[in-house]
Amino acid sequence: MVVDLSALASGAKGKATPSAGRPAPAGRLKRKATEALKSPPGSRTLRSQASSATAGRAPATTAPRPRAAAASVATRKSATASGRKPLAKSTAANRPIPTSRDSKRLRSSGAVTTKSKPTTTTPKEPVLDAGEYLTSEPQVPTRKKRPAWDTKGRLEDMEEFVGQLHHKLSSSTSEIGTMQSELERSQVQIQELEEFRRGLQTTVQVKEQENTQINHQLAELQEALSKSQTTHGQELTVLRSQHAQEVSELRASIANLKRDLKGMTADLDATQDRLRSQRQANDQLRDTISQQSAAHLALESNCQALKLQLGHTEHTLALRNQRIAQLEQQLTDSHSLTADLEARIRDEETIRRRLHNTIQELKGNIRVFCRVRPVLPSDMSESSASKSQSDMMPHIRFAEDDQANEIELVQIQDSTTTGKTTTKQYPFSFDRVFPPKSTQQEVFDEISQLVQSALDGYPVCIFAYGQTGSGKTHTMEGPTNPDEVTAGMIPRAVHQIFQTAEQLQSKGWSYTMEGQFLEIYNEAIHDLLTTTTNGSKKHEIKHQPHGKTVVTDLTTVALDTPAQVHQLLKRALHNRAVAATQCNERSSRSHSVFTLRLTGQNTITQESSAGVLNLIDLAGSERLSQSGSTGDRLKETQAINKSLSCLGDVIHALGNRDNHIPYRNSKLTYLLQNSLGGNSKTLMFVNVSPVQISFQETLCSLRFATKLPFRLPLRRDERDPMAWLMGTLYD
Numbered sequence: 001m002v003v004d005l006s007a008l009a010s011g012a013k014g015k016a017t018p019s020a021g022r023p024a025p026a027g028r029l030k031r032k033a034t035e036a037l038k039s040p041p042g043s044r045t046l047r048s049q050a051s052s053a054t055a056g057r058a059p060a061t062t063a064p065r066p067r068a069a070a071a072s073v074a075t076r077k078s079a080t081a082s083g084r085k086p087l088a089k090s091t092a093a094n095r096p097i098p099t100s101r102d103s104k105r106l107r108s109s110g111a112v113t114t115k116s117k118p119t120t121t122t123p124k125e126p127v128l129d130a131g132e133y134l135t136s137e138p139q140v141p142t143r144k145k146r147p148a149w150d151t152k153g154r155l156e157d158m159e160e161f162v163g164q165l166h167h168k169l170s171s172s173t174s175e176i177g178t179m180q181s182e183l184e185r186s187q188v189q190i191q192e193l194e195e196f197r198r199g200l201q202t203t204v205q206v207k208e209q210e211n212t213q214i215n216h217q218l219a220e221l222q223e224a225l226s227k228s229q230t231t232h233g234q235e236l237t238v239l240r241s242q243h244a245q246e247v248s249e250l251r252a253s254i255a256n257l258k259r260d261l262k263g264m265t266a267d268l269d270a271t272q273d274r275l276r277s278q279r280q281a282n283d284q285l286r287d288t289i290s291q292q293s294a295a296h297l298a299l300e301s302n303c304q305a306l307k308l309q310l311g312h313t314e315h316t317l318a319l320r321n322q323r324i325a326q327l328e329q330q331l332t333d334s335h336s337l338t339a340d341l342e343a344r345i346r347d348e349e350t351i352r353r354r355l356h357n358t359i360q361e362l363k364g365n366i367r368v369f370c371r372v373r374p375v376l377p378s379d380m381s382e383s384s385a386s387k388s389q390s391d392m393m394p395h396i397r398f399a400e401d402d403q404a405n406e407i408e409l410v411q412i413q414d415s416t417t418t419g420k421t422t423t424k425q426y427p428f429s430f431d432r433v434f435p436p437k438s439t440q441q442e443v444f445d446e447i448s449q450l451v452q453s454a455l456d457g458y459p460v461c462i463f464a465y466g467q468t469g470s471g472k473t474h475t476m477e478g479p480t481n482p483d484e485v486t487a488g489m490i491p492r493a494v495h496q497i498f499q500t501a502e503q504l505q506s507k508g509w510s511y512t513m514e515g516q517f518l519e520i521y522n523e524a525i526h527d528l529l530t531t532t533t534n535g536s537k538k539h540e541i542k543h544q545p546h547g548k549t550v551v552t553d554l555t556t557v558a559l560d561t562p563a564q565v566h567q568l569l570k571r572a573l574h575n576r577a578v579a580a581t582q583c584n585e586r587s588s589r590s591h592s593v594f595t596l597r598l599t600g601q602n603t604i605t606q607e608s609s610a611g612v613l614n615l616i617d618l619a620g621s622e623r624l625s626q627s628g629s630t631g632d633r634l635k636e637t638q639a640i641n642k643s644l645s646c647l648g649d650v651i652h653a654l655g656n657r658d659n660h661i662p663y664r665n666s667k668l669t670y671l672l673q674n675s676l677g678g679n680s681k682t683l684m685f686v687n688v689s690p691v692q693i694s695f696q697e698t699l700c701s702l703r704f705a706t707k708l709p710f711r712l713p714l715r716r717d718e719r720d721p722m723a724w725l726m727g728t729l730y731d
């Protein structure tokens with residue numbers, strides 16, 4: 001049995017302190033020992049520890065050991081000094097010292113607490129505590145309780161008991177030595193623990209620093225967190241708006257998709273309908289195919305028959321190929337024949353030109369036609385308004401025949417002296433006489449051969465002569481706004497030239513054409529195609545070596561289409577109208593000359609031609625006495641008469657083949673020098689007014705014309721020159 005000496009020591013100490021130096025009475029000690037024996041050693045130890053902890057005492061590890069040791073020593077000393085042996089150690093000194101293993105366990109658990117179970121060292125010899133001692137009475141002979149008066153007995157007992165206590169004390173002293181060595185080990189452990197504590201403090205400091213840093217970092221992180229929360233909030237707002245927008249877009253697209261789906265569903269329905277109809281059609285087609293298969297079989301049998309037929313046809317084809325080869329040979333021969341014929345045609349074209357010219361020459365290089373214009377409403381007086389055309393011109397008689405070339409003027413005169421009526425007849429014959437009813441086309445038919453001569457390369461002059469108002473301009477140009485019926489000789493001639501030139505292209509001929517339009521007024525030349533308003537320009541006539549006549553500074557217009565000719569005539573009309581405002585009735589008092597130059601080139605035969613067609617609207621041929629003009633007008637009339645007379649003289653001299661032809665006597669004849677005479681063709685229209693009042697002028701005009709050396713009228717059978725020529729050639 002082990003006696004808790006610390007409890008005993010504390011109990012002894014507690015009591016010893018107030019009465020230091022005095023030994024505790026034996027009863028009291030015994031009572032203490034009995035109390036100690038009554039409570040179990042563990043609970044006793046625990047209670048002592050709890051009381052020391054409650055008293056605020058530091059645990060064995062933290063309590064300063066020296067003081068505890070000193071207290072223990074002091075206790076022993078006081079006990080020794082008082083004659084008592086120390087019964088127990090102080091609480092702190094008896095407190096169990098943690099072993100190094102415990103220290104480790106403590107360190108690992110992080111708690112610095114004292115284990116309740118003390119580390120005990122096994123005593124080398126058994127130690128009896130006070131209770132044990134009391135209970136080990138058998139060592140002392142058991143006696144009856146000595147009566148109070150047995151002081152000696154009692155003393156003996158006490159001495160015996162003290163002897164035992166001494167024995168016990170010596171064994172306790174050795175135990176104390178052992179405990180002191182343990183104490184020293186414990187102090188070493190305490191130092192270790194102290195170092196451990198300091199290390200822990202350092203660790204705590206480090207941890208505190210780390211904690212501060214962590215707190216600092218935590219603050220930074222919290223700041224960053226708040227910032228990121230702000231940013232996140234903003235981003236969240238943006239994302240929310242984007243999300244809302246995307247949602248609305250998605251909704252719209254869903255709506256669209258729904259619409260599409262609806263449409264597609266409708267399409268699908270339609271497609272299904274179509275599919276159904278297609279299936280029906282397929283069924284029908286299958287029926288048809290089966291029918292066709294049957295037909296195919298029939299066709300195959302037909303095909304066999306046709307193959308046989310094909311063999312026969314191939315044979316026929318071979319024969320035909322032979323025939324084709326023969327025909328190709330014939331075609332080649334035909335081509336060479338055609339080429340020969342074309343060559344002959346070209347030759348014959350040359351011959352035709354020659355013959356045509358011969359005919360023209362036979363008809364006369366100078367021809368005179370007479371044309372009587374119809375009576376115009378303006379010619380009629382009120383009394384004669386109901387009269388017919390023939391009634392209006394009793395003084396002019398035509399032959400019955402439409403193709404006639406005779407005209408007769410009849411003058412009926414009443415003699416005032418004799419009272420008789422005499423009739424004078426003036427018959428005239430011309431190459432052709434055109435009565436009032438003659439159309440422009442009929443007139444042109446007669447001159448078209450001369451136009452052809454111009455294309456063939458001859459100079460041709462067609463004049464219109466007659467008094468003012470007799471129809472010269474109408475004959476040459478037609479009315480102001482001509483149509484197909486009323487168009488005059490100039491547009492018709494140009495039209496024919498373009499047409500014939502086109503036809504001649506197949507014979508290798510190509511033509512270039514250029515036109516000029518001038519006016520001779522008071523022996524001065526005026527350009528009717530000018531585009532400038534400067535009318536004072538002087539024009540000179542120059543004859544070039546190869547028979548070409550050039551008028552200086554005169555506008556020349558290249559003509560590629562008939563439409564251009566119409567434009568040209570319009571421009572001339574406009575310029576004439578401008579001149580008429582400056583000089584009254586100037587158109588009647590001037591000669592207008594339209595010149596068309598035709599240059600032809602044959603690339604096959606290398607032939608060339610250069611013809612000129614002059615269409616001249618002469619000034620009015622009023623007699624001087626009749627005109628009654630004076631002053632400038634008289635000079636005008638004289639100039640006109642002189643130029644007309646010169647023209648007559650030139651034509652007369654040409655007819656007579658005179659050596660001298662007086663071309664230079666007037667501007668007009670000088671201008672036309674290369675177009676009059678030689679191989680040129682000249683046609684003079686004598687235009688006549690049907691009105692009776694113009695009888696004398698008509699007579700003068702007809703007389704002027706008869707003076708011209710035109711050929712005598714042809715016989716009737718000679719009027720178709722080609723027939724006549726062929727007749728004369730082959731009779």
Ligand SMILES: Nc1ncnc2c1ncn2[C@@H]1O[C@H](COP(=O)(O)OP(=O)(O)OP(=O)(O)O)[C@@H](O)[C@H]1O
Pocket residue numbers: 372373374376436466467468469470471472473474475479587588589619620687
């Ligand atoms: N064959 C015709 N058929 C119908 N009208 C005609 C014919 N000939 C002339 N005339 C008309 O007679 C009038 C006079 O004719 P035109 O002007 O041609 O005469 P002119 O001799 O040219 O006169 P001028 O010398 O003044 O120019 C015009 O109104 C014209 O339309």
